[in-house]
Amino acid sequence: MDTPSHRRDVRADLIAAGLAILDERGFEAMTLRACAARAGVSHAAPAHHFEGLPGLRAAIAAEGFRRFTATILEERRKAGEDPRARLEAICEGYLRFARAQPGLFNLVFNLTFEHVSEGEVEEAGGAAYAVLAETCAPFAPLGDSEGSTEAFVWSLVHGRACLELAGRFDGTAAPPPMATMLAGLRLRA
Amino acid sequence: MDTPSHRRDVRADLIAAGLAILDERGFEAMTLRACAARAGVSHAAPAHHFEGLPGLRAAIAAEGFRRFTATILEERRKAGEDPRARLEAICEGYLRFARAQPGLFNLVFNLTFEHVSEGEVEEAGGAAYAVLAETCAPFAPLGDSEGSTEAFVWSLVHGRACLELAGRFDGTAAPPPMATMLAGLRLRA
DNA sequence: CGGCTGAAGTTGACAGTGTCAAGTTGATGT
DNA sequence: ACATCAACTTGACACTGTCAACTTCAGCCG
Structure with a gap:
C-alpha cells in the first residue's frame, strides 16, 4: 500500500x-x-x-552540486597532504563524476536557470567552488590576480569533461592526463 | 506569394x-x-x-561548426604572424562566438547525437580541430605527447566558455584573460 | 466537537510537441 | 497519355508542460 x-x-x-x-x-x-x-x-x-520544470531542474541541480562536492572532498581527503596530489585528485573526481552521471553533470554545470530563483543552485555551487579555491590556495596565482588559479583549473577540467562527454575528442589524439596539463602550476614561495 | x-x-x-x-x-x-x-x-x-529532431539538430550543428571555423580562421588571419597572438586570437574568437550565439554554441559543442549519423558533424568538427591543431603546432607539446597542446587549449577555452555561459563564474573572481592562462605554453625550440 | 482555513494533493483540459500513416502534387520518363 | 517516384501535405496519436477547479486532510480556534 x-x-x-x-x-x-x-x-x-x-x-x-x-x-x-x-x-x-x-x-x-x-x-x-x-x-x-x-x-x-x-x-x-x-x-x-517547484516553479515548473525549470524549478525542478534547478532543485535537482542543487542536489547534484551537493553530491559532487561530497565526491571531490572525499577524493581530496584520500589524496593525503601534498597540494598537487590533492588538486589532481579533485580533478580526477570531477571527470569521474561527469563520466558516471553525464545527464546530471550537464544539468548541474551547463544549464542556465532563467526565470527561476537560483539561490539553492548558487549556494550549492558556492560550496563546490570553495573546495576548489581551498585546493588551489597553495599555488601561485596566474598573472598575479587572486582567484585566477581556480578559474584556470576549473575551466580546464570542465572543458575536458564536456568535450569528452560530447564525443568531441573522438578521432583526435587523446588529451594528456590532468597531471600533465596542471604541471605548469607553481606552488607559492 | x-x-x-x-x-x-x-x-x-x-x-x-x-x-x-x-x-x-x-x-x-x-x-x-x-x-x-x-x-x-x-x-x-x-x-x-532529417532523422527526426536529432537529425535536424545534427545538421544545424554541422553548419554551426562550419561558421565557427570560418570565424576563428578570420580571427587568426587578422592576428598576423606571431604564433602566440594567433593562438590567443582564435581563443578570443571562440569566446566571442559562444557569447554571441549561446544556443548554437551549446548545440555545436555540448550535445551528443546518439542514434544519428554524425558524419557531417564529425567532418565539420574535424575541420575546426585542424585549425586549432595548426595554430598549436608552433608550441612544444605538454608531457611530450603529440596533440596534447591542442587538447589542453581546447579544454581550457571550452570550459571557460561553458562556465561563463552557464553563469557559473558569477560571484567568483573573474577568470584571467586567455593570454594569461596560455602564458605557460612554450614555443618549440 | 464542529467549523473554518489553508496546504497540498487530485482530475481534467488545452496547446504545443515529435512522429507516423496515408493521401496529394508535380516532375520525370516511357 | 500514363506510370512512377520524390517530396510534400493533412490528419491522428501519444506525450509534454501548464493551468484551473475541485477534493482531501491536517491544524487551529471557538
Whole structure:
C-alpha cells in the first residue's frame, strides 16, 4: 500500500525520482510527468513545490552540486597532504563524476536557470567552488590576480569533461592526463 | 506569394530557420514545428530530410561548426604572424562566438547525437580541430605527447566558455584573460 | 466537537510537441 | 497519355508542460 502523499516528503521524492531518471535514461527523459509518476503522485503535484520544470531542474541541480562536492572532498581527503596530489585528485573526481552521471553533470554545470530563483543552485555551487579555491590556495596565482588559479583549473577540467562527454575528442589524439596539463602550476614561495 | 516548396531547397531553409530561432529565442524554442513554420512548410516536411529532431539538430550543428571555423580562421588571419597572438586570437574568437550565439554554441559543442549519423558533424568538427591543431603546432607539446597542446587549449577555452555561459563564474573572481592562462605554453625550440 | 482555513494533493483540459500513416502534387520518363 | 517516384501535405496519436477547479486532510480556534 502506497504511503499517502500527505504523509511524506513529496518534494524530496520528486528530486530523487529526477536523479534516478537522469541516471537511467538521460536528460531528455527527465520530464515533469516522468518524475511525478516515478514519485507516485499526479502530474500536477510538482507545481506545488517547484516553479515548473525549470524549478525542478534547478532543485535537482542543487542536489547534484551537493553530491559532487561530497565526491571531490572525499577524493581530496584520500589524496593525503601534498597540494598537487590533492588538486589532481579533485580533478580526477570531477571527470569521474561527469563520466558516471553525464545527464546530471550537464544539468548541474551547463544549464542556465532563467526565470527561476537560483539561490539553492548558487549556494550549492558556492560550496563546490570553495573546495576548489581551498585546493588551489597553495599555488601561485596566474598573472598575479587572486582567484585566477581556480578559474584556470576549473575551466580546464570542465572543458575536458564536456568535450569528452560530447564525443568531441573522438578521432583526435587523446588529451594528456590532468597531471600533465596542471604541471605548469607553481606552488607559492 | 510563397515559393512553391518543390522549387527550392527545403533542407537548407530548415537549417537556416533553425539557426535563426536558436539565435533569437534559444535552444528550447528550436523545435521541429517551429523550424517548419519558419521555413514555410508543413510540420512533417523535415522528416524527408532529417532523422527526426536529432537529425535536424545534427545538421544545424554541422553548419554551426562550419561558421565557427570560418570565424576563428578570420580571427587568426587578422592576428598576423606571431604564433602566440594567433593562438590567443582564435581563443578570443571562440569566446566571442559562444557569447554571441549561446544556443548554437551549446548545440555545436555540448550535445551528443546518439542514434544519428554524425558524419557531417564529425567532418565539420574535424575541420575546426585542424585549425586549432595548426595554430598549436608552433608550441612544444605538454608531457611530450603529440596533440596534447591542442587538447589542453581546447579544454581550457571550452570550459571557460561553458562556465561563463552557464553563469557559473558569477560571484567568483573573474577568470584571467586567455593570454594569461596560455602564458605557460612554450614555443618549440 | 464542529467549523473554518489553508496546504497540498487530485482530475481534467488545452496547446504545443515529435512522429507516423496515408493521401496529394508535380516532375520525370516511357 | 500514363506510370512512377520524390517530396510534400493533412490528419491522428501519444506525450509534454501548464493551468484551473475541485477534493482531501491536517491544524487551529471557538
